[in-house]
Amino acid sequence: xxxxxxxxxxxxxxxxxxxxxxxxxxxxxxLKNKIGIDLNLKYIVDVNFSKAQKMGLDPALxxxxxxxxxxxxxxxxxxxxxxxxxxxxxxxxxxxxxxxxVVTANxxxxxxxxxxxxxxxxxxxxxxAFEASCGGGIxxxxxLCDGLSANRIxxxxxxxxxxxxxxxxxxxxxxxxxxxxxxxxxxxxxxEADPTLDVSGGDSSHKLAIMSALAFGKHIDxxxxxxxxxxxxxxxxxxxxxxxxxxxxxxxxxxxTDKGLNLRIxxxxxxxxxxxxxxxxxxxxxxxxGSNVGHTMYYGRGAGGFPTASAVxxxxxxxxxxxxxxxxxKMGIWPDKTEAALQLxxxxxxxxxxxxxxxxxxxxxxxxxxxxLAEYNISIASALQKEPTAGSNSAVPIVITTYSTTxxxxxxxxxSIEELEGISEKPVYIGIVDEHEEFSS
Ligand code: HSE
Numbered sequence: 092x093x094x095x096x097x098x099x100x101x102x103x104x105x106x107x108x109x110x111x112x113x114x115x116x117x118x119x120x121x122l123k124n125k126i127g128i129d130l131n132l133k134y135i136v137d138v139n140f141s142k143a144q145k146m147g148l149d150p151a152l153x154x155x156x157x158x159x160x161x162x163x164x165x166x167x168x169x170x171x172x173x174x175x176x177x178x179x180x181x182x183x184x185x186x187x188x189x190x191x192x193v194v195t196a197n198x199x200x201x202x203x204x205x206x207x208x209x210x211x212x213x214x215x216x217x218x219x220a221f222e223a224s225c226g227g228g229i230x231x232x233x234x235l236c237d238g239l240s241a242n243r244i245x246x247x248x249x250x251x252x253x254x255x256x257x258x259x260x261x262x263x264x265x266x267x268x269x270x271x272x273x274x275x276x277x278x279x280x281x282x283e284a285d286p287t288l289d290v291s292g293g294d295s296s297h298k299l300a301i302m303s304a305l306a307f308g309k310h311i312d313x314x315x316x317x318x319x320x321x322x323x324x325x326x327x328x329x330x331x332x333x334x335x336x337x338x339x340x341x342x343x344x345x346x347x348t349d350k351g352l353n354l355r356i357x358x359x360x361x362x363x364x365x366x367x368x369x370x371x372x373x374x375x376x377x378x379x380x381g382s383n384v385g386h387t388m389y390y391g392r393g394a395g396g397f398p399t400a401s402a403v404x405x406x407x408x409x410x411x412x413x414x415x416x417x418x419x420x421k422m423g424i425w426p427d428k429t430e431a432a433l434q435l436x437x438x439x440x441x442x443x444x445x446x447x448x449x450x451x452x453x454x455x456x457x458x459x460x461x462x463x464l465a466e467y468n469i470s471i472a473s474a475l476q477k478e479p480t481a482g483s484n485s486a487v488p489i490v491i492t493t494y495s496t497t498x499x500x501x502x503x504x505x506x507s508i509e510e511l512e513g514i515s516e517k518p519v520y521i522g523i524v525d526e527h528e529e530f531s532s
Pocket of ligand 1: 227251252253254255289294393394395
């Protein structure tokens with residue numbers, strides 16, 4: 092008996108779109124044997140087919156008229172790989188209103204408009220799948236929605252931007268400055284010509300918003316997530332952190348507390364023994380802590396054509412098999428079905444901290460610093476004064492680590508320290524993230 096056939100349109104033929112189309116055509120037989128359905132790529136929709144041509148994709152698939160695709164009853168699944176939030180939103184709405192299922196890798200679109208799009212999908216008997224939006228080829232969305240469904244998720248910590256992780260790895264391993272490491276990443280095709288969205292933490296925050304909504308079953312206000320990128324990170328602190336046994340990572344942090352959710356993107360020091368410490372180069376990983384399972388960790392390539400297409404095609408397969416629609420209809424975790432999360436202000440976030448202040452090399456400076464920290468009830472775990480660095484105009488670095496305190500306390504204390512006579516530049520602070528306790532609450 093011939094396998095059931097499901098018509099598919101890939102909209103947007105860049106690296107991920109081209110790889111998705113290629114995978115669907117090249118691995119059609121493999122997929123048919125696995126899922127029992129013929130995933131029939133019928134259209135590649137775009138205005139420019141140079142990537143499709145380069146990848147040897149059949150010109151008979153090329154289509155510039157989206158309306159023709161939407162009117163074709165054989166098309167059941169449209170894959171939105173246009174990117175951005177304007178045209179992509181318009182296309183996604185049109186596809187959903189046509190009653191067809193959407194598969195997308197577009198994290199910005201989902202973080203900003205996911206709730207609205209899901210409501211439209213529900214209204215039109217459709218569904219949205221978005222495995223590729225977070226962690227590229229890593230099946231983290233499936234883990235949060237499905238594999239871990241028997242757990243209350245207590246926390247997760249993610250390295251979810253390959254560009255940033257590559258740059259930080261170069262800084263840590265080769266002692267390169269941020270600017271040099273970025274230039275090398277751009278040369279190696281691991282950073283965009285305009286890397287702002289990645290290095291500012293914006294891309295990670297889109298992924299954090301999506302994952303948090305599913306993990307905690309709450310509607311997340313993306314605009315309330317505090318975001319700090321790696322673009323202001325100084326190699327000096329990377330080196331001093333390493334001396335203390337820490338390595339720096341750009342972390343997507345999500346913690347459930349009695350008061351609400353702590354969500355943030357920021358560079359953080361983790362111990363060299365932390366499970367996320369060995370995630371290097373362009374790789375991604377997410378550590379998830381479930382109430383019954385304890386710690387689980389998901390690792391893999393977070394970007395790139397075929398790794399991302401792997402997740403996109405897994406979603407196409409689930410949509411074709413009817414799994415996506417059943418989950419979308421039945422489960423209560425989708426943002427359009429859930430209440431707003433209580434997102435805690437950054438000031439309330441509790442952590443240990445690394446602090447570096449550049450001080451005039453004269454008696455009493457260390458005691459002035461510790462007096463201010465004491466004033467804000469911040470307890471010092473370690474303190475050391477380093478030799479003056481070249482070009483520092485006789486200022487010397489004092490490096491302090493603290494016991495747990497709030498971000499609000501540390502900020503206020505550093506503001507007072509900055510106002511002290513003999514402080515030559517704005518003090519630096521970086522959170523130190525311990526490994527989350529399993530079965531913590
Ligand atoms: N720019 C992203 C990264 C690609 O570097 O991880 C996938 O979102």
